Amino acid sequence: MPWDRNQMAARAAQELRDGWYVNLGIGIPTLVANYIPEGVSVTLQSENGMLGMGPFPFEGEEDPDLINAGKQTITELPQTAYFDSAQSFAMIRGGKIAMAILGGMEVSEEGDLANWMIPGKLVKGMGGAMDLVAGVGRVVVVMDHTSKHGESKVLHKCSLPLTGKGVVNRIITNLGVLDVVPGGLKIVECADGVTEAELRAATEATIVG
């Protein structure tokens, strides 16, 4: 059985290391916060200007001045700090954020990422995604391995407009985990019950090693 959304998030949470400052994207990456391993303390950054993002507020305690980058109401923690958008992206661009876990539409074997627009469809904008992939120490993409029509989203070359070129370090999909290495992608592990042959068959990108 391939991993479901929560299992993918739980696997992505294994990437976290104690003491790291981390930015989680919208969608499955947001769920990663629910699976942070015991003994690992990470500080979540929200690019609208906050370090130390806490959980959703209890009903009736929502504060319009306290939201995350997805515009959801959240809470603060004892270690929380606030700052403006220029400083927020200074710490992103400056490489102070150890890792970003982001969603994806397509990833190429050279680590190119497309996750912000589909030509001809509604264009909403890249938000902070281009800054994050260019600036943080390590980029992990969490996404389904194939489209609804069964086409691979792990490609030789991305067909969609890029968010960043050569920026992805690791891909976690419903079928397994792959690393971007010289020459292509290297299989790190297969999801429970998924064979290496199945993972290879669902992958258009070159697999090395």
Next chain:
Amino acid sequence: MKKVYGSAAEALDGLLFDGMFIAAGGFGLCGIPELLIAAIKEAGTKDLTIASNNAGVDGFGLGVLLATRQVKKMISSYVGENAEFMRQYLSGELELEFNPQGTLAERMRAGGAGIPGFYTATGVGTVIAEGKEHHVFDGRTYILERGIVADLSIVKAWKADPSGNLVFRKTARNFNVPAATCGKVCVVEVEEIVPLGSLDPDTIHLPGIYVHRIIQGPHEKRIEQRTVRKKEAV
């Protein structure tokens, strides 16, 4: 010189003209200058270019100025939540320049700091880099982005003193600081104007040198995505 004005209309008097360039603070609907936006709607100023991370929602925030067709061009990083925006954009009535969020913030910061351009790795190899100067520093490629200087900044803060020193609250600070600094004139709306001397000088987020006019007003402070959790039974 007196910085405190009685209303948003008074504070904007003499500053608005058709075709002007405005930098606006706020992220989503958080920390947006809602009173100044309403006053610009009332003034009817047209052909505006607005640099703002988002474009509001239908009927609130900058969505108000889109509904009245006062906006010619938006410079934004994310415009998802606005049907009227999409309608005008897809029909060619509205120009849109997408900037990566950090690039937009830094363009404002740089413009306000007297820096006409800066190099960033953000967007290299994407459509954002097309037509821009590329430069290699220490083996890595960067693109040149320009600082923004706006005719007017419209900003929302939590508290101000009469000298214009500002304090923001939680994540409502966001783009308000860089937007405030990049305007030739900066008008700020706050929830409370407090007496001179009552703000601790060590805790001021933006010094009054950047602030030219201040108004106090009641704010709606609408929530865009209300997310909550249940209290667990102990």
